[in-house]
Amino acid sequence: MHAYTASRISLPSHPAQPSLPTAFDSGPLQPVSFFSAGSEIYAQGEKAGAFYQVEFGAVRVYRLFADGRRQISAFHLAGETFGFEADATHHFFAEAINSTGVRVFRRIAGADMSHQLLPLALKGLTRAQEHLLVLGRQNAVERVAAFLVDMVERQGGLRQVELPMSRADIGDYLGLTIETVSRVFTRLKEKGVIRLLNLRCVEIVKHDALQNMSE
Amino acid sequence: MHAYTASRISLPSHPAQPSLPTAFDSGPLQPVSFFSAGSEIYAQGEKAGAFYQVEFGAVRVYRLFADGRRQISAFHLAGETFGFEADATHHFFAEAINSTGVRVFRRIAGADMSHQLLPLALKGLTRAQEHLLVLGRQNAVERVAAFLVDMVERQGGLRQVELPMSRADIGDYLGLTIETVSRVFTRLKEKGVIRLLNLRCVEIVKHDALQNMSE
């Protein structure tokens, strides 16, 4: 029932990554689970036996430190996949940022899914490596610019970008504080590079300037 | 000929990752290439048609920014594999740190290696994600401690750790300057946590203290 409602609500299409290879679609449709804003999809230490594709909404994957610091390793938007693990255990938490639908692909006993999984894992690896560059060597402005450029690309290159996540999420993704993220947004506004339609919606006025800043 | 000599010189065993699944070993032995200190294994932008396993020595994988900044995304020690790409192009540079032997596994036309590649790609993904945490949310001491703990584990947990790379390499891996890396080493020495046998060889005196620092 949930699954049914899901397919009615879900976005018309996934911009960047249309769908998984047909091998996955054959047989009974994979179930879609619903998660309200802030609810947990899986926890660190949990047994990992599936992977996930976002149908609509957005997901944050993160680790918590003992002293409360949080690092978000990735955001996942509609059409994107996540939840692969090298062993049988989840090493991160995954949460819905907003109301989110997630298609769950459970590991089928005996079936070898590596042919389908490999490109997804490699995509995740590429993303993680690119993000390493940002966290290792870029300053606050460059980080925010890189983040915005990435969000633009993943949403099909439109002038307007939806930011499903809070400033705190952005900070914990970019290795910055919420205040620094806010200050950078303000500076980008003042320079006329972006415009805030509202807190969660950014218009990219000078895409080239942003791209140059991000490197 | 090179390959032959390689197998004579190579370390007696690879501590953490003994060898690839036997599927790779069947048929003719994969060739081993030699690289002197600082020489390039592949370049960003090059066509990617193979992956690599370190026989002996060490490898750095990195990206250069336009202004000369460098970020090393990973080091690879004996037994470890690298060089996977999501598309047919290398997005990073790979260089031998010292004299290094690398076994090259070329993609065989028509053969599906995804079953062998997937666990290696997932291992790489896990490493990259762990490193994200370090770069995003840890201070200089925590970064160096995490680096040393990682090197200890990858070398079998011995008290003495070989650091095949320079301070500059460590800095570019940890997102720090060479001076900061040096200062942290000095502080760890003063606290009696480590001892420098020589510049490239560290004795871990207080492993627990180091582990606590790294989180």
Place this chain on the structure above:
DNA sequence: CGCATTCTTGATAGTAGTCAAAACCGGTGG
């Protein structure tokens, strides 16, 4: 043994973090 390179140490500067308060927005209920 001497030179070049790498590493260490010191002084200073700059960027981002912390703490605090004000402003803003979005949702709710009257």
Place this chain on the structure above:
DNA sequence: CCACCGGTTTTGACTACTATCAAGAATGCG
């Protein structure tokens, strides 16, 4: 439809950490 309320975001003042610039020391190679 508007006013209120709570949480998020923005702004400000100050601090702290790491980068930068500059010497000096140590290492290792020829």
